[in-house]
Amino acid sequence: MAGQTARVLQGSFNTVPVLHSNQPEAVNGPGILIDTSLGIVYSETGLAMANPTLRFEGPFGLHFHHFYSPSSPGQGRLGRRPEPSLAAVVINPGGVPVRLRLFRGAVRNSFAAPYPGHQLLGVNPLGPGPTAVQMLWGRLDPDLPEELTVPPRSRLVLLRTDLPALGVVNGMQLGESDGPFHLAMVAAPSPATDEEIFSHIDSRRLAPGRTYLTQLEAIERGLVFSRVSGVALGDTYQASLSHDLERKGPLHVPLTRTVRQSFGIGKILVNRPVARMLDCALENVGTYGVRFDPLQRQTPTPRGGAAPEWPLHQASGL
Template identity: 55%
Template sequence: MAPSRAYVPLMAGQRAKPLNGNFNNVPVLHSNQPEIVEGPGILVSTTPGSAIASENNQPLKNASYTFNGEFGLHMHHKYYPNDASKLGGRRQRGLLTIAAIAINPGDQPVTLKFERGSVKNSFEAPYHPNKLMGVKPLGPRPWNTGPGDATAVQMLRGELDRRLPREVVIPPRSRKVIVSTVLPARGIANGLLKGRSDGPFQMAVVAAEETKRDQDLVAVLDQGRLAPGRIYLNRIREIQAGQIFSRVAGVALGDEYEASIRHDLGQGPLHVPLTSTRKHHFGTRDIQVNQLKTRMVDSAVNNVGTYGVRFDVDLNLSGEGPYELVFSHPVASGRAPFTAFRGSIGIKTEEGYQEVHVGLKSGQSLPIAQLNLKGGQVNPVRVSLVYPADATPGHLLSVVPVQQLAMLRKREEMLQAARRAQQEAKKRQVTPAQAPPNLNAAPKPATDKPVTTKAKPTTKPAAQPVAKPTRQPPTAPVPPPPVLVAPRGGLNPMPPAMIMPNRLNQSLEQRYRDAIRAQQEWLKRLQGR
């Protein structure tokens, strides 16, 4: 088995198992490139032909595709207009309408029926990061979790937003707007839709400024010009070589991923990849990325983000007692931690169904549910999520004993405490943030002269409080304080506090230096494990 390419502290020394699940074949139009839209124009179209790029005035071939039967739609865009006066501030923000248009190229009417879907922008569904990190029960109307999660929740629940039509009829040889949203400048819009047609049709996503009339939106399609903001047009070779990741503009095959696995927890904890990528597959080589059937030339080569895809994973567990169901993201090597997931997850067990909102940073492992497993039987657990646009794929799903997670938390606390101590020691250089434990000698009163390292060798030591000044016999050199070393397991509670030597002739300054050195050694040993 290949070594893991993504480090998750929770599974240190353990291995992950592949899920080997499958995507279905439902075609989905993804409109996410350009992610940042700077003005009006076509974002993506599946009609035959091409459109003119604003950046180089050259034609780009459309992501041609004809839908017939089940289909899906995913839109995710930000609006940052080229005209700075439209960004807001003292002036009113500019407005951009993002709309999906259905095109009937045939001689018979085509009816579209929508099963579930939602369209939201960041003003309707703002994201409050300070309130939504960690794991919290999901309420009935989670519209304060960002537009990506707000739409994904309705898809997870199988709901059709009341503002969307349940049915649209497209007359022969005509175009019709099926969904739209008005997006203020600096905002984000996200839309997800699942439906079925009774005949062939095509789709396009367009952007129009300062209007939301259907005829103006269709007129943008007729103008045949792409919206500005396509920042990857000069990096086509890097995209094709897999050196950089663009966004997706094209048709992907698959709007659902299903997998099932059986595991005996008596043989050890369970770790499986969820939304795994070529970079983050945890040594399993199980890459859960669906392919693009057709795409724009500056699009990513596959649907690596899997935005809007529903994941249903069945865990059939043998074991007994309390376990934790844990959701993780790898440590971000060489960069600061970032928000890796802000979305909603459904968990179904024999005890019932619950939904939680998860705000997860890179490198974190968060328990999303406690599992009370019964011995002598298979305990089914289903984990479901519609992957939201406000997330970075490559996650790990684990079932571990309660004690394993508790030991991880203890280790994290020890490392954090050691880092804080080291930082404070560096700031103060000599005096640590806290006096070392078990120091019996108190500092001198403020009226006394401070002890200094610049004293001449002939200077007599400060008088001790009880003994008369007498000639002291020679003493052996003072040994350094014992270094705090984590036990071999690395996860047990902190050992007893360091005992610092308390020689009467040892200066307070030297004792502080010894304490700092011991803390630094402790930190190095902990970080090296």
């Protein structure tokens, strides 16, 4: 990018709500990661805070990224090193069934995602492709449900995955519902039954490790970025621009711009959370949960003719 002039991108996000679970990034034990139901939850120090209450209905997205670094990686249940289960729970607060359909989605932990350059711990990568690749291909993992019906005033586990010790898990899903529902992300000891997962929601206790709770004032003042734990509107950002590569040279378009770094443009490009945990970042920005489609040339540029239009699609949270 040296010597290039950044071009501002004029466009807009759509209004699809996306749940982002990235706080705490390091999961240190069982408990609630985020719950959009109405209610109060408590941190490991006893601090009470309101849930980021929001009812999903219609199109929705889900994105989560966490890792697990146990302080004492000894043996847990079944003689194995402790591996928490992460689960997404759908909660139907109403009096009629709610049907969810997933269009595309993927979940990958460190043992399933193919990172062939590393093969940490001697484990060969498994799986058809990383999470983002599955999303770009428009595919749904075969172990994720295409459809799920939640009975009235009930809850069901939408998905679950193990979080290996010293490992990472990423997940992204896109779907729609025919009625209102809440979403929650929970960490529980593995293997965990549905009832064990629900018990952590009922406990109203947050998973330990939310270190940014000591920096709430700095977060509000924009001095600390924190992690994202909330719901942001926008699974797609659409814009277009015109640029003649032959006459003007390389094109530099920063897709993510914040108040800290705008690449000389002076304008930011973020979708702020509309419902957030107390320690959530003020802006949903970065590469986690954001799909960047490549620029595609629609029409050739005749010599001396008009510059082509380049459509750009940025999907946030998916």
